[in-house]
Amino acid sequence: MKIGILTFHCAINYGAVLQAFGLQEYLKEMGHEVYIIDYCPEYLKASYNIFDWKWSHDFSFITNVYFLIRKIMTIPLRIKRKYSFIRFSNRFLNLYPYELCCNKSNDFDAFIIGSDQVWNPKITNGFDKIYFGKFPASQGKKIISYAASVGSVLNLEASFDKFQKLLTSFTSISVREKSLAELIIKNYKLPVSITVDPVLLLGQSAFTAISSTEKKKKKPYVLVFQLYYTESAILDNVIKKVVSKKKLAVLKLSASSESLFDKNLLSAESPQNFLDLFRNASYIITSSFHGTIFAILFQKDFNTIGFNKIQSERMNDFLSSLGLEHRLISNNSQIATDTINFSDVNKRLEKLRTLSDNFLTTALS
Structure with missing residues (x-):
């Protein structure tokens, strides 16, 4: 079967590109001919411009100049980061020009939407119909969502009716979060499955095979990974406790921001180095x-x-399914630093993988 995947593959975001790779490779293992449809909307690309500074009337002249200088000084990091992702995509993703999907006449058998937050209206500037299978090439084809997410059901508060109408395009629906599945079943009476993220569906060995062999630290380290690099008293407290108990060095990683002063922060690593x-x-x-x-x-x-x-909300949904909800830290929660029993976690994860594989097998049959 020839399958096209529509997801956030062009975001300069480790999770986005690696989950796209994960679903592509898993479907190939199932015996399908698989392509990532190279749909890169402007709202995604604009978020990762190498230079995106604008004068702000909310700030003083001095503050504006400071941010301008900072943006200029971090251009080399942004260039390095962007092109490391482009190289990864060109090497590991089987890209198919989106323009060819604007033609009703095509030989695709199915289109899979997801995973990632492709239904989050706060990311896609309102709902993007492409991520609901609304494009010429999809007519008469199987339209399947795999582990699609809205981020949080709170993001749908003003859009329940519109969301329901868009879901009617799908021949099969699966989502990433239990809370979203419950909302769809309760309010829209549509059949829906909960499926595991493609990274976990594909498994460890495939990602180990494409990782780099470069070690950033010789000393044992705690890796602190934030999508956006921010200061936080909660985060600092957790780092302090872990470092004190485990006697580890600290290595910080971010994919969407950079610091000129924190020498422990890595912000231009390739997905393989990640x-x-x-x-x-x-x-x-x-x-x-x-x-x-x-x-x-x-x-x-x-x-x-x-x-x-x-x-x-979405973290707890996922962690609870694996019996790991105690690893989620909020303002008033205890910090669990004990050794995780992955034997139990893996048993739960295998059940989720089986359910996810069954969903794909049935949806594509």
Whole structure:
């Protein structure tokens, strides 16, 4: 079967490109001919411009000049980061020109939407119909969502009716979060499955095979991974406790921001180096959903930081399914730093993988 995947593959975001790779490779293992449809909307590309500074009337002249100088000084980092992702995509993703999907006449058998937050209206500037199968090439084809996400059901509060109409395009629906599945079943009476992120569906060996062999630290280290590099008293407290108890060095990683002053922050690593850093870490602290996914993939003790209600909702949904909800840290929660029993986690994860494989097999049959 010839399958086209539509997801956030062109984002300069480790989780986005690696989950796209994960689904592509898993479908290939199932025996399908698989392509990533190279749909790169402007709202995604604009977020990762090498130079995106604008004068702000909310700031003083001096503050504006400061931010301008900072943006100029970080251009080399942004260039390095952007082109490392382009090289990864060209090497590992089987890209198919989106323009060819504007023709009703094509030989695709199915299109899979997801995973990632392709239905989050706050990311896609309102709902993007392309991620609901609304494009010429999809007519008469199987339209399947795999582990699609809205980020949080709170993001749908003003759009329930529109979301329901868009879902009617799908021949089969699966989502990433239990809360979204429950909302769809309760309010829209549509059949829906919960499927595991493609990273965990594909498994560890495939990602180990494409990771770099470059070690960033000789000393054992705790890897602190944030999608956006921010200061946080909660995060600092967790780092302090883990470092004190485990006697580890600290290595910080971010994919969407940079610092001119924090020498421990890596912000221009390739996806292959990202995998290497997770694979060789002794402990992981992260505020990222996919940071949590990769900690589990590589069987690392970890803590996930939930900075807000929306973020904590999707983290808790996933971690609870594996019996790891105690690893989620919020303002008033205890910090669990004990060794994780991955034997139990892997049994639960295998059940989720089986359900996910069954969903894809049935949806594509």
